[in-house]
Amino acid sequence: MTFAKKAFVFSVLTAMTAGAAATAQSALNGAGASFPSPFYQRAFSDLASGGGPRVNYQSVGSGAGVRQFIAGTVDFGATDEPISSADAAKVKRGVVQLPTVGGTIAIAYNKPGCALKLTQKQAAEIFLGVINDWKQLKCAPGKITVVHRSDGSGTTFAFTNSLSAFSPTWKSRVGEGKSVKWPVGVGGKGNEGVAGVLQNTSGSIGYLNQAFVKGSIKAAALQNKAGKFVMPNLKSGAAALNNIRLDSNLAGEDPNPAGADSYPISTLTWVLAYKSGNGAKAPRIRQAIAFLLSPKAQDKADDLGYVPLRGTVLNSAKKAVGNIGS
Structure with missing residues (x-):
């Protein structure tokens, strides 16, 4: 192989490696609850297919997700139990907590x-x-x-x-x-x-x-x-989730809801984002989380075995996305 050809091959490989590294670097990383994982995986796949940011979501359980969020090793966490005030106090960048979907x-x-x-x-x-x-x-x-x-x-x-x-x-x-x-x-x-x-x-x-x-x-x-x-x-x-009233941190639960049609073990699941310190990623984080709340994602929730958000809960969650700053 001539020197020119070697140089060309090297430049192509360098460009490919740099492109792959840039793509990996640009991907968002989330981790946490396994409960909503099929919903998140489908929604984030649709988001990427439509030209939106790529999101790598790791289904590691709520406990591990909250720990990684506190440690700052992810762009967002996910949990089926609202973050405790003690854990939220450990997050110096501030916490934006919002429900993303419901389920039984x-x-x-x-x-x-x-x-x-x-x-x-x-x-x-x-x-x-x-x-x-x-x-x-x-x-x-x-x-x-x-x-x-x-x-x-x-x-x-x-x-x-x-x-x-x-x-x-x-x-x-x-x-x-x-x-x-x-x-x-x-x-x-x-x-x-x-x-x-x-x-x-x-x-x-x-x-x-x-x-x-x-x-x-x-x-x-x-x-x-x-x-x-x-x-x-x-x-x-x-019917069950209609009994849940959210507090100022958008947390809420009812472990045995009233109503003849209510299934007694029903819950919301939440995403945890940072109020600050997101830098240049902030617009993409807002876009990814807003997509989870979009009609395109919520309308598929039932087919995937979930309960879509509606009314006040959905509107409150959408409003909270705006609190994710750079």
């Missing part, structure tokens, strides 16, 4: 031939280990394998928060949190991990976002506060 947390199971309807008391007793055989639930007999999250999780917080509302025994023995001391069961990392254990374990039962209920995994009908047995879906989730 299914009590999901793999037990062929069983159509499960659970009272709130039964739901708590399964995860307490009091109910440990499927015959106690009027299904074919066999050991119940409980599956729970092994990582710090906002899904776990929302689920255990509801169990505490359902059962005084659960509240006193276990309580609620992103991580709890489970009386029984095996763990899976992320909603993905729990779904994997459920898919591969006949006779298992666990909790996960409705979006992960597929294949051999079925969702139980769960008794709500009004005494009705309801399935986790768009209608029941929307």
Whole structure:
């Protein structure tokens, strides 16, 4: 190869490497809750396809997402439990917290031939280990394998928060949190991990976002506060989320909402952005988060197993995007 050709090849490779580095550098990085991951991945893919910024979202769980956000190693975090005031105080750049989508947390199971309807008391007793055989639930007999999250999780917080509302025994023995001391069961990392254990374990039962209920995994009908047995879906989730009133930090929850149509374990999920210190990335961060709230993304939420935001909650979230400064 002549010197000229070598120089040409070197220049092409240098340009390609520089281009790849520039592309990687220009991508935004987010991390956190696994609950909304399918929604985020689809929305961010659509955003990039339309010429918007590329976003790398890592589904690592709410606990890890909040830790990375506090450490400043991501452009935004994501959590299914609103950030605590103590954690927010650690973020010197300031916190912009806003809901992005809603969803229902299914009590999901793999037990062929069983159509499960659970009272709130039964739901708590399964995860307490009091109910440990499927015959106690009027299904074919066999050991119940409980599956729970092994990582710090906002899904776990929302689920255990509801169990505490359902059962005084659960509240006193276990309580609620992103991580709890489970009386029984095996763990899976992320909603993905729990779904994997459920898919591969006949006779298992666990909790996960409705979006992960597929294949051999079925969702139980769960008794709500009004005494009705309801399935986790768009209608029941929307009815439940209508009970949530957001505070000044756009946080809010209702672990056992009223209403005959409400599914009792329904939650919002939040993005955490920085008020300042975003530099030249600020416009792209605002664009990416605003896209999650756009009709193009929200209109696909139901098909992906989520509850789209509407009304005051959506308007408040859109307004908060403007607080993400450079």
